[in-house]
Amino acid sequence: MSAGGSPEIVPFDLARMFLGDVPPLFLLEIVFRTSLMFLWLVFLLRITGKRGLAQLSPLELAIVIGLGSAAGDPMFYPEVPLLHAMLTLGLVVGFQRLLAHLVIRNETVETYIEGMPVELVRDGVMDPRALSRANLSREDLFERLRAQGVRQLGEVSRAYFEQDGNLTAFMRGDAAPAGLPVVPPWDLEPPPHLKVGTRHTGEVACTSCGTLLTPSGALPACPNCACDTWTPATTDPLGDGGGKGGQKGQGTGEGGGPGPLGTGPG
Structure with a gap:
């Protein structure tokens, strides 16, 4: 016996x-x-329905966590009555x-x-405040767009962050204007950066939101987001x-099939 009166633990017993x-x-x-709780x-x-088994909403994720917590203990703790656990599980599913x-x-309530869905891109321009509301970074958005074959933001008419966490994008088609490059991934090969005050000929895109500008002199701050x-x-x-055909017109990647805005406003 140990000093506190509890049995002494023998290592590797x-x-x-x-x-x-x-x-x-x-x-x-x-x-x-275990068999009874598993069948229950x-x-x-x-x-709960097929959707609960395929693609979890926040509500359904909470239900799964609750079910797992309530179902585990009665499987091997002798002091937990089975009927109590089964009633708990039944109430969770009932709620x-x-x-x-x-x-x-x-x-x-919904x-x-x-x-609610969040509009992240409109006519090739990102909304930084919408990205913040969706808890997404610019790189997160670019990764999801690359999965759909997008090479630059000018190809995107609309992009929505859906309630289930997927991204749905509608493309402008073959007549898409120039835009902010999405590939290669910026972590591997960042695009050339032009600071405010630099003189540049040709169209430029804001690195923060994708706003296009054809400068007539020195580059100003972005009129949309004030990026420099x-x-x-x-x-x-x-x-x-190959930037405007093929798979870009076919999909919305994680968010579903092509939609009515596939030829969107240019």
Whole structure:
């Protein structure tokens, strides 16, 4: 016995490590507990619907966390009654079904639970404040656009950060103007930077928001976001002539298929 009256722990005691202080027959009870809780979880998840099993909204993610927390302990703790855990799990799923019903019937509840889509790009120009609201950086946006075959922002008519966390983009088509280059990734090959006051001939794009400017003299600060850095605008950063066809017109990547704005305003 230790000084505090509790049993002294013997290091590397295999019986303690593998069985603890319960009889070996309790292993069969764990098999029964785990099987019962697993089947109960499968039944409850089936009730939540197919969407809950495929693509999780914030509400459904909270439900999954709650289910996992409530289902784990009764599987192997002998002092946790199974009926108590099953009732807890049933209540969690019941609340989920109630909230799902309210989300469908009440737009205010839907907005509070699932949020609203955020417009990140309009006519080739990013909205830095929208990026901040969506908790995305410029690099995050560029990564998602590259996955859809976008080479420069001028190709994008609209880009929305959806409620489920996906990005939906609508392209301008073959007549897209020049814009801020998205490829190569800036971490690997940053574009040339032109500071305010530099003299440059040709169209430039703001490195912060993508606003286009054809300077008549020294470069000013960006009129849209006050950024002091520009880069030459481009129609095809990779220079292979493939910047406006193929896969860009086919997809919205994570957000779904092509939409009605596919030829968007130029």
